[in-house]
Amino acid sequence: MKQNEKKVSWISFLLVLAFLGLVFWLDQIIKPTNKMYMLMTVLQKGSVYALAAVSMNLLNGYTGLFSLGHAGFMLIGAYTYAIFTIPSSARDTVYQYFDAAIRISFPELLSNSMGSAGTVLGVAIAVIFAGLAAAFFGYLIGLPVLRLKSDYLAIATLGFAEIIRAVFQWQKLGPITNGSNLLKNFMRTSLFKLKVGDTKLVFSTFVPVLIATLSIIVIVKLVNSTYGRAFKAIRDDEVAAEAMGINLAKHKMISFTVSSFFAGVSGAMMAMVLSIAQASNFKAAMTYEILLMVVLGGIGSTSGSVIGSFLFVAASEWWLRGLDSGKFLGIEAPGIFRNGFRLVVFSVIIMIVVLFFRKGIMGEREISDLFREKKKAKGAAR
Amino acid sequence: MKKILALALVFCLVAAFAAVAYADNPVVKIGVFEPQSGDNGAGGKQEVLGMQYANKMTPTVEIDGVTYDVQLVFADNASSNDKAPTAAQDLISNGVSLVLGSYGSGVSIAASDTFLNAGVPAIGVTCTNPQVTAGCDVYFRICFLDPFQGTVLANFAKSELGASKAYCLAKLGDDYSGGLCNYFIDAFGKDNCVYEQFPEGTSDFSTYITNAQNQGCDVFFSPVSTEAAAQIIAKADTQALGMPILAGDTWDSNVILNAAKGTDVRICVTTFYQEGANAEFDAGIKEWINSDATALANNGGNDELAAVTVMGYDAYYVALEALKAAGSVDPEAVLEVLPGVTYEGVTGNIAFDDIGDALRDSAFVKECNTETGVWDFVTVATVG
Amino acid sequence: MRKDKPCILRVEDVTMQFGGVVAVNNFSMEEYEGEIVAIIGPNGAGKTTAFNVITGVYAPTNGRVTFDGRKVIENFPRGKMKKGYLGENAGKYTDHLEPTPDKLTALGMARTFQNIRLWKSMTVFENVLIAKHMKRTSNLFSATFGGNRAEEKRQRDEADALIETVGLSDVRDEPATSLPYGKQRRLEIARALATDPKLLLLDEPAAGMNPQETVELTRFIGEIRDQFHVSILLIEHHMDLVMDISDRIYVLDFGSMIAHGTPVEIQANEKVIDAYLGVTDDA
C-alpha cells in the first residue's frame, strides 16, 4: 500500500515534469503566425482557468461553501499584478487621464540590480502580491459572509464581487486603478523571452503553465493534508465536523482565504495572458463560466477541474470555432453556422452534463485514483 | 441512453477537432478585426460593409507581378476587451498579411499587444483613442484622434451652440466614450463640465437626463455606443431634455437617425464623411446594399450611409496599396512599407505620421434632421 | 454512585425556551468520573434538547453547565427573552458563556448523533482520522508542505489502533456509509473516541437496532468505559440497555425532570411508570 502511494506520486511527478518540458519545447517551435498557435492560446488560457477552477473547487467542491465571488478576487489579483509591473516609462501613457499614485514596478526595480533574474523575481513577487491582495480582501469579506448558509452565501459573494468591480471602476480611485480604463503595458506573456547567447528562448506559454502547475500542486497538497480532510468533513456534515472539534469559522475562513489567494494568482495570470486588465471584464458571467468548468470536470475533483477547464477553453475557443464561421465537420451551412452558434451548442453540451452526468467527467475521483484502481484490480486478480 | 449521449458528445468533440485542419488557398488574406456582436456590433457591421463592398469592387490585387485573390478573414471581437486578444490571435494564426479594424477603441488597444507580438500590421479604421497606436509599432490608423475630435466638439458646443455648461456622459470602462469625454472636457474647461459614467448593462437613462437638466447644463455630450444612444434619445424626447445632444463619430449611423426621427431632439455629430461628397461612390454602394439582403440588414434596414462604412471602404484600399508597395504577402514586409503608404480615398487624403496616426485635420459636423430622418451638413471643422 | 470520584459534568437549572415553548425546564444533573448515566423519557420530553445544550449546539436560555471542574456554559434570559421568559431561576445566573461545540470537544466532550452523522464521502479510516484533526499541532503551512510527517504518521497509527480496538479493521477502507447499521454506530463511537474525550455523549445509540445488535452494543459501551476511562452520558429508549449498564438514570417528561436514581429505583417509580404509560388527566 505505502509503496504504491510512493510510486503514484513519483509517476505523477515525472508526468508533470514531462508536461512542462513539452510546453517549453512547444514554446520554442510554435510562433504566433503558426496555424497551431491556437494550441498555445488554449494552453495559456486553459492554465489560467484551470487554476481559477481548482481554487473555486477548493471552496465549492471540498469545503462545500457555494461561493460566486471568484471574478471579484481575480479582478483584485489582475489589478495588483498589473499596477506593480508597469514600467515607469509607460506609466504615464497608461494613466493617460490621471496622475498615477503608485509608481513601483517590481520587475523593473529588481532588474536594475539583478538583470534578467531580477525581472523573473519581480514577476514572481508581483504574482504573489496579487494573491496576497486577493487573500486580504477575501479575509475581510469572509468575516461577514461566511456565517451565511448555502444560497445566501452564494448571492452575498456574488454581490461582493459586483461591489469590488464598481469600486475599481470608480473615477475617484483613478490615480491607483486608472478609473474604469484598462491597464496595459505591464509584464505580459509576450515579453517573457530570454536571450541566451545567440538563441532567443520563449517562455510565453511556459510561465503561465508553470505558475498554474505549482499553484495546483500546492492546492492538492493542502487538500490531502489534515486541513483538507477537515474541509471535506465540513462539506459532508457541518454539524458532525463541529462536534468532532473542527472550528467551523476558522476552517471556512482558511479555505475562503486560500481560495481567494489562488483566485488572485489566476487573475494575475489572466492579466499577463490577455496583456490587459480591466474591471469590466470580471463580471459575474466569468464566475459562472468557471463554475461550469468545475461542474464539467466533477465537483470535488482537482484533476477534474483541470480537465474541465482545458476542455472548456479548447472547445469554446478552438474546436468549435467552425460552428461560428459557416463550416463545421465539412458541412457548409452559413445560415445555421453563424456567429454565436458555437456558444449555443456549447451551452447545450453543458446542460446535458449538468442534467444527465451530474458527476462530471471525474466525479470525485482524481487521475491518480485511476492508477490505484487498476493496481487494486490487479492485486485482487492475483 | 446515458452512454449513447456520452459517446455522441465525445464524437462531436473529436470530429470537430479533426475538422480544424483545412486546406490552404493561394490567396492573400486580409484580417477583419471587427465587433459583430455586443455593444458595438451594429457599428462593426456597418464598418465591415465598406470593406465588403470594396472587396467586391476590387477582388484582386497585383503583388510583385502576380495577381492574388483578396480574401477577407473575419474575427468577431464581440466588443469585449477580454475576447479581443483571442480574436486577433485567430486572425494571425489564419495567416493574414495585415488586419483592418476595429470599430471601438478598447478592443483595438486590447489586441494591440497580440499584433505586436506576432509582427502583423494592423490598420485601425475608426478607433480614435490615442492609446491604440501609442507604443504599438504595428498599429496604424486612417481616422482622426480623440484629442482632435474632442476639441472640435468642444469648440462647436461653445461657438455654434452657445453652450456654457456641458453634461458629459460616458460608459464605465469604455475607452472610446471615456477618452472622448476626457478630451472634450479638457477643451471645454473642467469647471464647466459635469462628467458622469454609467455602468455596463444600464438601461435606465432617465436619471442621467434629469441630472443634466437639474444641473442647468446646456449641451448633452454623450459619445456612447449606438445601442445606448437610441435609448438616450428616446428618453430625451419623453423627458423634454431641452438642450442639444452632441456626440462623436459613432453616432453617425442610421440607428441614430431611426431613433431620432419624429422626435424633437436636436443631435449634432462630428464625423469623417458627408454623404453626397462623392456621388458616384454613394450611388454604387447604395445599389449594392439594396441588392444584398444581408448587407441591407447589417446596415440597419435602409441605405443611409454611415461614415464608418466609407472609412471601411477606404481602409481596404489602403491595405491593397500597402500590399502592392510591399511586393509580398509577408506581414513583415507589409509592416515595413506601411508608414510610407498614401492613398487618395473617398474620405480624403490618407497618410500616416511617425506614430502611425492619420494626418487628418478636419472633421465634418452634421445635424440630424428629425423630420426626414437624414443628416444635414453643418460645417467642416478644423482645429488651429 | 461514585460520589467519591470528582464530578465530570454538572448541569444546573438549565432551561431552554424556543419562542413561547419551554423544551427543557430547570434541568439539573451531575455525573461523576467513570459513571454511565442515562437520560430517559418519552418522545418529546426534551432529552435531545438537553443534550444539544450540553454539547453547545444550543445556548440555554438560562442555567449553567460545568465540565471537568470548569464552568463552560452559562446564560440568562437576555434581549427579547428577558420579557418572555417562562422558566424559573431568572436572575440566578449573570454570566454569558456560549462556546461553539468544537470548543467543548476540545475540552474533552465528544458525542454521537441520533440519526448517524458520518462523513459520507469518506472511508471508515478517514472518518476516524479526521477526528484527530483537533489534536494537531501543525499549522496550515507545515501541514501543506509536509512539515508534519511525524505527526501525520502518529495520527494515522492512532486511528488504525482505534479501528482495531473497536473491531472495524476488516472494513477499514470501505466507504463509511456502506457499512451495516450496527457498524456505523460503532464507527461513530470510534470517531468520537478519536478526540480523546473524558465524557462521551451517546444520543440513542441503539436506535434502529435489533435485539442481537443491542446486546452487542450494551457490551461494547461497557468495554469502552473501562478501556478508555471515559464517563458516558446517554439518551436511550431501549430500557433493557439502559437498565443493564446505567449507574444512574434521570427521567424527563415535558421538559422537566420527574425522577432520578439507580435503575432499580427508577423501575419502581410511580411517576415514571405514569409518564411512560401516558396517563392523561381524564383517565
Added chain:
Amino acid sequence: MGKTILPYIISGISVGGQYALIAIGYTMVYGILRLINFAHGDVFMVAGLMMVYMAAAMPLYIAIPLMIVLTVLLGFLIERVAYRPLRTAPRMSVMISAIGVSYLIQNLALYITGGLNKNYPSIPWISDRVHVLGLETSRVTIITPFLTLLLVVLLVLLINHTKIGMAMRAVSLNFETSQLMGIRINNVISATFIIGTFLAAVGSMLFFTNYPGVVPTSGAMPGLKAFVAAVFGGIGSIPGAVIGAFIIGVAESLIKGLDTILIVNGTITEQIGFATFSDAFTFVLLIIVLVFKPTGLFGEKTTDKV
C-alpha cells in the same frame, strides 16, 4: 429641493414596480423550492425579444397576448426540463442547473439577435409622453406602480382564497408533509412557475417600453436586483418582495442622481461619482440585510434541526 428630487423618486418608483413584478417570481419559487431561479431574469429578457420579433410580424393586440402565453410556456418548460429531474439532488446541483439555463438562454439570444441591440416596439398609449406634476415623462412611468399593485392584490387574493393558492402556502411551509398530505407537488410547482413568468412577462412589457433596448444580457441585472429585492423583503413573502423592489428602485434612482442632488443642494461642489455604484449599491443593501437580518424585512425565522 422637492423639484430636484421628484423626478428621481418617480422614475425610481416606476423601476421599482417593474422589479417587483420580476421579484415575485423569485420569491415564490424560492419559497417553494428553495431555489434561486437564476434563469428568471433571462426569461424576462426573452419575453422582451419575443415581443420585438412578433410585433414586426403581427398586430400588437395579437402579439401581446401571444408573447405572454409563450413566455409562460417557457417558464413552465424550464422547470420541467431543468429543475424537475433534479428534485432530489443537492441544492447546489439545482442552482448550477439554473445558472446553466441562464447561460443557455443568453447564448441562444445572442445567436438569434446576432448580439445586436433590438429596439422594443412602442406600444401606443402607454409609451406616450405625459405631463405630470410639472414633469415630462412617459405614461408607462406613471401607470407601472398602479398596475403592479393591482396585480399583487390579485395574486394575494389568489393565494389566500383558491385551492391552488392554499396548496402553495402549504408546500412552502413544509415540502415533505404537503406531499404526504396528498398535495400534487408538481402541479403546485408548475403553477408557481406559470404565475411567476406571467408577471415577469407583464413586467418585461412595462420595462422595455420604458427602456426600449433588448440585448441578451438585458435580463441579468434586473433579474439580480429583483432577487435582491426579494431577499430584502424577506424571501418567500410577496408583499415583502414588492416593498423591497420599490425601495431598491427608488434607492437606485437616487444614487444615480445623488451627485446632482448634492451639488444643487450646495452640499458638495465637485462630482463624487456615486452613479458608478448604482448597481453595487443594491448589493451593499443585500449584504447589510443578510448580515444583520438574514430573514429580511418580513421573513419568518426558521431554526435548523440537528
